[in-house]
Amino acid sequence: MNALEIRGLSHGFGRVQALRDVSLTVAAGSFAVLLGPNGAGKTTLVSLVTGLYRARAGEIAVLGHSVRREPLAALAGLGVVFQTPSLDLGLTVRENLLYHAALHGLSGADARDRIAAGLARLGLGDRTNARARALSGGMRRRVEIVRALLHRPRLIVLDEPTAGLDAASRRSILTDLRAACREEGLAVFFVTHLLDEVDSDDPAIVLREGAVVWTGAARDMPAAAGMATVPDAFLALTGAA
Amino acid sequence: MRARHAWLALRGIVVREWLRTLRQTGRLAAALVRPLIWLGVFAAGFRSVLGLSITPPYQTYVLYEVYVAPGLAAMMLLFHAMQTSLAMVYDREMGLMRVLLTAPLPRWYLLAVRLLANVLIVLPLVYLFLALAKFWDVRPPSLGYAAALPALVLAGMMLGAFGLLLSSLVRQLENFAGVMNFVIFPAFFASTALYPLWRLEDASPWLAWIARLNPFTHAVELIRFALYLRLESTALAVTAAAFTVFFALAILGYDPGRGFWARRGEA
Numbered sequence: 001m002n003a004l005e006i007r008g009l010s011h012g013f014g015r016v017q018a019l020r021d022v023s024l025t026v027a028a029g030s031f032a033v034l035l036g037p038n039g040a041g042k043t044t045l046v047s048l049v050t051g052l053y054r055a056r057a058g059e060i061a062v063l064g065h066s067v068r069r070e071p072l073a074a075l076a077g078l079g080v081v082f083q084t085p086s087l088d089l090g091l092t093v094r095e096n097l098l099y100h101a102a103l104h105g106l107s108g109a110d111a112r113d114r115i116a117a118g119l120a121r122l123g124l125g126d127r128t129n130a131r132a133r134a135l136s137g138g139m140r141r142r143v144e145i146v147r148a149l150l151h152r153p154r155l156i157v158l159d160e161p162t163a164g165l166d167a168a169s170r171r172s173i174l175t176d177l178r179a180a181c182r183e184e185g186l187a188v189f190f191v192t193h194l195l196d197e198v199d200s201d202d203p204a205i206v207l208r209e210g211a212v213v214w215t216g217a218a219r220d221m222p223a224a225a226g227m228a229t230v231p232d233a234f235l236a237l238t239g240a241a
Numbered sequence: 242m243r244a245r246h247a248w249l250a251l252r253g254i255v256v257r258e259w260l261r262t263l264r265q266t267g268r269l270a271a272a273l274v275r276p277l278i279w280l281g282v283f284a285a286g287f288r289s290v291l292g293l294s295i296t297p298p299y300q301t302y303v304l305y306e307v308y309v310a311p312g313l314a315a316m317m318l319l320f321h322a323m324q325t326s327l328a329m330v331y332d333r334e335m336g337l338m339r340v341l342l343t344a345p346l347p348r349w350y351l352l353a354v355r356l357l358a359n360v361l362i363v364l365p366l367v368y369l370f371l372a373l374a375k376f377w378d379v380r381p382p383s384l385g386y387a388a389a390l391p392a393l394v395l396a397g398m399m400l401g402a403f404g405l406l407l408s409s410l411v412r413q414l415e416n417f418a419g420v421m422n423f424v425i426f427p428a429f430f431a432s433t434a435l436y437p438l439w440r441l442e443d444a445s446p447w448l449a450w451i452a453r454l455n456p457f458t459h460a461v462e463l464i465r466f467a468l469y470l471r472l473e474s475t476a477l478a479v480t481a482a483a484f485t486v487f488f489a490l491a492i493l494g495y496d497p498g499r500g501f502w503a504r505r506g507e508a
Binding site for chain 1: 243245246249250252253254256257260261264335336337339340341342343344345346347351497498
């Protein structure tokens, strides 16, 4: 069963067509990258996958559960890191995580254990009682990743999680995610426009103006586009070259 | 939706709203001082101008402070509902709303729990106000305080649901101040919170009609009668019906398929 399966997805706002007939799959336990320039429809796609609003046409299945027909089952197996930071800055790290745990039906003791383990794993063990406002951008992002993994989803969707972070934070976030993918079989759907975050083996999907223009292993992208490097190929595929 | 999951989420949402509100000490103080100023200053001035005849549920002539206290309790609920609504819009702009709406629970449940959580937060303040109002000789029967509890909860839910509906319609935080002015002041002044209906009749029959149609009037009367151990069934019916309508529309507003919000592509 695929972690994420999208077929014929189209959506628009008013007269603006944000997504056109998008189909893609993310295999269980894989690290898939969705690439696209700003405005390609990446965030709309994430909003539809997470059920924030409903697509005009097409089907989305998360872990085999249709987002339209079984939204709660789909959400239960899904972790999300949204593009805009979404920690409650007035609350502490622990309070933010406990809130999320409660929303996902985790009881007190279980939640506390998972929070301690998750924070320790991402090197945030000493920040448990800090107000979110007092954390740096990179730390806030890592807390959001801990939060997204708290209910042990089988698929995590991250919408440009490294945008605006320094090199060290970006590297540490990617290393942690790749480790979780490799060691725990977590499927990762990583949305980005930063090409240096893509490994040559990663399955990649390129989005341009709301449509998928290329799918395959990242290393095959240059050949397909008749270019020498992945960045050149990306620019050619997205019409910027 | 499993019962245990629903319960844990309810508790989590209540705790979160509590923590957020408790850390806004200025807002808490204002919520309590506002009705006390009305009672101590406004009511004192009005007392000499305004004569009140015997109006149910009161069985004797009452001081103006006694008349206005239930209206001020309802005003606390109204202000709190509008501030909660503002917090919803803020949460939406800050992306916090997504954390709530991507929880694996039905949306109507999440929204209902958030409403209830916010009513539970304001209730202690309302009771503190009613306790302090004793200094102004506002002394309903002791049992009346208990009888007022369901009335306060229903009134709070109704006003909160209206706030929720507003938050689903308002696009940006900046527009909200204007909306509040157009909601809070008309709702409050064109109601029986400050003057009984017959007084409004004297002043202008159409104003009295607006007050009769204003759900806030019925929230006020429900609380007023309950405080004096009487059930005003019209007020109860109107308040309950208004809650149902406002909440149903708010759910529609937040619906992923049809919501006004979904159409605009914000989240």
